[in-house]
Amino acid sequence: MSESFSGDEYRELLRRYPTGVTVVSTSLNGRDYGATMNSFTTVSMNPPLVAVFIIKGSRTLDAIGKSRKFVVSLLSGNQEDAAVGFSRDGDEDKFLKFSRGVTSDGIAYLKDSIGRIECDLYMEEDIADHAMIIGRVTAGIIHNQNTSMVYYRRKFETTGK
């Protein structure tokens, strides 16, 4: 760590890195789980793998470990209510307030998102206070042609056309 390293400056720097916004979800024993995640990234095309980094203690993380399946819904620019709703802590079923679709595997996803990536759990690895979740993509489906959501400096923005 350099002498000039400041945690506050580092956090402020990271806020200036724009990301997309997703809701990562799964279903287990008749219940749906989901959380807003911007740590999503693609890993490989051959085989098709994606990653998301989830904080330990997340209900969604716990459920994915058991169901071994999850869906990444990519949010559109007008889904701020979902981005905020799915980032809430608590035990309520977050899907109750939103339009929910279900994959052929029985996993819930956000119907109004721009598209979804269906995954089987490929690898789960503990990393500090997070878990790295790697998914083997089984389907990638476009729902609509809406603009995409961007998270930048703690605000939800939208891409151009």
Ligand SMILES: Cc1cc2nc3c(=O)[nH]c(=O)nc-3n(C[C@H](O)[C@H](O)[C@H](O)COP(=O)(O)O)c2cc1C
């Ligand atoms: C824009 C945004 C991005 C987020 N990205 C992540 C992420 O990548 N990983 C993570 O663990 N939490 C992330 N969160 C926080 C989770 O959404 C939050 O902890 C949520 O309450 C977890 O819900 P759960 O316990 O029902 O799974 C993010 C929140 C926001 C608002």
